[in-house]
Amino acid sequence: MKAVIQRVKGASLRVNNELISEIGKGLVVFFCVENGDTEEIADYFAKKIAALRIFEDISGKMNRSVLDESGEVLLVSQFTLCGDTSGGNRPSFATAEKPPKAQSMYEYEARALGDRGVKVKKGVFGADMQIVQHNDGPVTIIMQRGGCAQ
Secondary structure: OEEEEEEEEEEEEEEOOEEEEEEOOEEEEEEEOEOOOOHHHHHHHHHHHHHOOOEEOOOOOEEEOOOOOOOEEEEEEOHHHHOEOOOOOOOEOOOEOOHHHHHHHHHHHHHHHHHOOOEEEEOOOOOOEEEEEEEEEEEEEEEEOOEEOO
């Protein structure tokens, strides 16, 4: 499982030019399910994302979470985070979970975040999405199977 987490002042997501989701202050989370990922890993990601202290407090220190800020999360399924470029110029997506299970895990992650009190909006699984973000900072965090990307 991988996630790229970006702090934003706002973001919108469209499919076929139709507005699907829009958030104000919060996080855009690009979320990838890999072969063998479990609900336990998804729960860990949800717990960490909800509590991740990457918003500034009054002293300017990154000390507040999306929950502290009453922010929102735009959760976007993105299998291309599995792209392995070590073998050539065309990425291999061999580690990406098959779509039915990946979609189930994506939906599970959205529920797990919501169960922790996070306001979650979603993209459309498997769709060609256009996302506009107003990045804040910028602040970008990469998580991978329960920790930071190596």
